[in-house]
Amino acid sequence: MPDPDSPPPAGLLADGAHESMRPGTALLRLITTHERRSILDGAWWPRSRSLASELPGLISALTERLGPITRIGLDSAAWDEIPTRVTVDDCVVRIDVFSVGDETALVTRGDQDHFSLLVVPPDTPPEAARAAMTEAVRSGNLKQAQQILIDTSMVLAGPAR
Numbered sequence: 001m002p003d004p005d006s007p008p009p010a011g012l013l014a015d016g017a018h019e020s021m022r023p024g025t026a027l028l029r030l031i032t033t034h035e036r037r038s039i040l041d042g043a044w045w046p047r048s049r050s051l052a053s054e055l056p057g058l059i060s061a062l063t064e065r066l067g068p069i070t071r072i073g074l075d076s077a078a079w080d081e082i083p084t085r086v087t088v089d090d091c092v093v094r095i096d097v098f099s100v101g102d103e104t105a106l107v108t109r110g111d112q113d114h115f116s117l118l119v120v121p122p123d124t125p126p127e128a129a130r131a132a133m134t135e136a137v138r139s140g141n142l143k144q145a146q147q148i149l150i151d152t153s154m155v156l157a158g159p160a161r
Contacts, residue, residue, distance in 0.1 A: 028061050028117075029133045039144060043136035044105060044130050045120040049080045051095070058105075059088040066109050069093050073106035078119065103145040118145040128152050 017150060030042035046054040055072070062069050073096040086093050094136040096106075107115040119127045131152040135141060143151070 024149045027133075028058065029137045030065060031137045031139070033062075038137075038139065038141040039113075039116065040104070040118050040136045040141060040148075041115040043118040043120060045133060046122050048122050051079050051082055055083075055093075055095070056067070056088045059086065059091075059093055062096035062107060062115075063089070063091070066107075066115065069107055069109055071096055071106075072110035073098060073108075073117075075101055075103070076100065077101055078103075080122070082113065098145070101146075103149055110118075118148060124149075124153075 027045040076097040
């Protein structure tokens with residue numbers, strides 16, 4: 001039995017990480033190579049469906065790693081309320097909405113540099129969320145976000161009977 005006080009294996013979120021995070025803290029994984037061979041560039045696991053609570057932490061984390069963020073595109077059906085813009089650290093980030101339902105966030109840095117993040121639904125069980133986030137940042141991943149969420153939830157549910 002693993003020691004409960006030992007850190008999680010490299011690259012994995014600790015058990016209970018999602019529940020213990022304070023509002024506005026981003027659980028984010030990004031691909032760490034300069035090569036962009038995958039469909040997705042990372043994954044985000046928000047704690048709730050409130051963009052007012054969740055976006056500032058995401059924007060701060062992305063800005064720290066990628067530089068200034070100018071826009072974020074989100075699926076309108078996935079969120080309770082959607083502002084048209086958010087100001088974080090004196091920078092205004094425009095929020096675009098679409099109704100595609102593809103489980104992604106499209107992040108724009110500058111005028112043309114785009115990043116695509118898998119958005120793990122807040123109510124996803126931790127084991128499935130960790131598996132989905134790991135798959136999203138796997139080098140060479142060619143699966144769409146929706147397929148990753150389907151595959152990781154099915155793996156955890158076990159084979160159909």
